Amino acid sequence: LNRGLDGLGTTIFAEMSALALATGAINLGQGFPDTDGPESVREAAVRALRDGRGNQYPPGPGVPELRAAVADHQRRFYGLDFDPDTEVLVTAGATEAIAAAMLALLEPGDEVIAFEPFYDSYAACIAMAGAKRVPLTLHAPDFRPDLDALRAAVTRRTRVLLLNSPHNPTGMVLTPAELAAIAAIAVEHDLLVVTDEVYEHLVFDGAHTPLISLPGMRDRTVSISSAGKTFSFTGWKVGWVTGSRELVAAVRTTKQFLTYVASGPFQYAVAEALALPDTYYTAFRDDLRTKRDLLSAGLTDAGFTTYTPQGTYFITTDISALAPGTDALTFCRTLPAKCGVVAVPNSVFYDHPTAGRTQVRFAFCKKPEVLTDAADRLRKADF
């Protein structure tokens, strides 16, 4: 067995969703919406299935319609130009894109700097590439990155910065000044940057800026996104990579030996989704902002310390005032029995031994009545 995988076990999402199923609790753990994406997009998937588009292996880099739609999206929202034939790659969700990027860009012994808490697949993929993760801790209450610490963490072996903004689980969104500083460090030390932007359309104040749009970043950045979050189809597993011809070719090389291709008919549907009018995107974000405010107020009322997220559909909280002495993992494992709610312990997203010990994450991509019910249960619980 690969020793690098020691301790990775079962993902916290699988554990907590299984607990929700077994107990019938409200699942505010794993991040998936309880309302599917637009009917017109589902219809597009049905049409593709029925008309035999994508039922056999689609082209390795993704169907041309989707690659063109991704390129159009990058131009429309960010003014960025990518050649759909050489600078766009369709993947089986952002998860595969992250894995393929790590395997494509890293050699054993290389170092990857990432801000923790980090999405759990990062540690696994860095380990699978035989590389070493160098975590930089984001601290409550603001979870701002420490840019001096970033500068100091760069060594001769540093190859990749792995960034996630809007950030899961804290909801932190990098500011233009932070992005500029990070870009300057990448240029100065000739680093590659992989950016996980799956929550690009869930920024509640201000707007998302892709790092690749900054000076010096066009040829050293691999940008990753996914239809799962933006269009509420997490089960379709359609993601994509954009970047320079050279970097996309490298990721395509590893990707073809991971899945070769995936999600044939869904690729056509996602191409239509990306072309939805701006009103779709703004309504989606506004709806999630309302839900953020609803759950945030409910959690505060129930005694949690809540850290208002600037983006994503997660709220990180601290439980120490509510349940003194209890660690987040124990709290989450016993929460369904206590009050019929499932959440996720942020502690599993840190290497740092104590930074996330009392942090618990709640997903708010759920119907308002579900959020209200969950908040009621939490308020009435005896911790």
Ligand code: PMP
């Ligand atoms: N990155 C982050 C930060 C995520 O929260 C998720 C979960 N959606 C993913 C990547 C994986 O995305 P996908 O479901 O498209 O594989």
Ligand code: GLN
């Ligand atoms: N991205 C989702 C979350 O953070 C879960 C994805 C998964 O289950 N792997 O909750």
